[in-house]
Amino acid sequence: MLDIAFKDFKAKKGRTAMCIIGIVVCVLLIGTVNLVLYEMESGLKGDLGTVNGKLYFEKNGTSYPPSGSIITESLGNEVLNRSEVDQAKSTKALFVPVQGNNNSQYTMIVGVTPGKEQAFIQNAKVTGKSSLVGESDNAVIIGSETAKNYNATVGSTITVQGNKYKVVGIMKKVGTGWPLTIDNSMIMSLSHAQSVTDMTGLVSTVIISPTGSIDSAETSLQDAYPNYTIYSQKDTKKTIDDNLSQIKIFMNMISTFIFLVSVIIIMIVMMMSVKERTKEIGTMRAIGTSKRKILALIIYESLILSLIGGVIGILLMSPTYSMLGVLMGATGVNFLSFNIPSAIVTQVLVIVFVIGTFSGLIPAYIATRISPIDALRYE
Structure with a gap:
């Protein structure tokens, strides 16, 4: 099934590239938003830890x-x-x-x-x-x-x-x-x-x-x-909550919106892919390919697109975050020296996996509903 998925990517290079670029942008936005919040929280906790x-x-x-x-x-x-x-x-x-x-x-x-x-x-x-x-x-x-x-x-x-x-x-x-x-x-x-x-x-x-x-x-x-x-030290939690509560709500709203946009982007691409391959999927069904394998094929494609975009996005997070620092007035920034915390990388990978899975469910369900007879008549 994976080889079929990659063949479709090669056949539809433009669509695949645009989808990956969209995921990269979404991952960069989600990752940068979470990284800013992480840095603010860890910095504030560290500062207050001196008390x-x-x-x-x-x-x-x-x-x-x-x-x-x-x-x-x-x-x-x-x-x-x-x-x-x-x-x-x-x-x-x-x-x-x-x-x-x-x-x-x-x-x-x-x-x-x-x-x-x-x-x-x-x-x-x-x-x-x-x-x-x-x-x-x-x-x-x-x-x-x-x-x-x-x-x-x-x-x-x-x-x-x-x-x-x-x-x-x-x-x-x-x-x-x-x-x-x-x-x-x-x-x-x-x-x-x-x-x-x-x-x-x-x-x-x-x-x-x-x-x-x-x-x-x-x-x-x-x-x-x-x-x-x-x-005293016991006042630090209240200070952290007071300083970050509204920021957390705002940041989480942004992340949720970006997450939904990412799901919709891949879902639209996969639904287009299913429609364009109606005859192909019908032929596969006619020769005995099970609905489960068709379902897995579409979800695999969705996950692969998400993971490729996610990995590229993670690699670009460090220079993007450094650029944000430059725009905020930081000097002497090395664009490749900032280490992304493992917690943020793990968080982004989980989000990418969830995006890939959920965005492929509806197109995959549509694919399994294709009738072999109707598909073979599809022009």
Whole structure:
């Protein structure tokens, strides 16, 4: 049956090519939509994962990163002096996003108390120095994306917003999806961050390592400061849901629409194929070919078209996604270097298989209903 299917493809090259192109486009759209959603979700989860084991004392209405929060440094000192807070591992912090180099993605200035960088860095691996203690005021530890955007190496000097900084350490990439806040960060002393951002006496948050249970510390601090937010790891799920719920609905609607279009495209092509081959199918029935084999033939053809288009579409997903990044302002993109997550590849292959199967059912049923006598009379 497969050899008959391929013979029909060769005989109808134009129709076959147009169908495959249609499937490639549909697979690219479905794959890219799902990939964008996957990257957004994994990036957001990764970013919020940096809150693990910490509490962020913020102004009400903010979340992570707390760049929208502003509190006084004196209030930060008051919070640090509480019994629930491990002062040795906690720090006041200032988060200020600034425009990156050549209008590239933003860079997040993170000002912390020298010697307490680990409150933000946590377990991220650092090439060079992981502490600002004993370094000059303009010394910085930067994330992987910041290093890439500024073509920086340990010991080099970079200029951001007209200010020069000496790079003493570079963190290895933390995020697996879209760059995280930590990947785009530039960590410097709190006093220098306040100076270059004109926010003297102000901070964004207090990054807290509790002395005891994180839940009891959160409850105690929230009771003591009801007008402020104590942001913890358990708040991350709500943040993810709030940020992605509407986007997921929209993306899923787009994927469903594209799926239906793909089914209709192949179904129309296969119905045309059945009509054009009415006499051939009638002859096959007349010489004893069973309805089951006719059914399998049409579904095989549908699946082959879908799989060919699906494989080509998957191969083109990486350059297509990279092109999307370029259109969104990304620089230094390698169109062949982006690795498509296996979960997305598997998802697309399943969708392609379902498309091929469902789109061939109606044409296959029509083919099995062809009467050998009527088919032989068909002109």
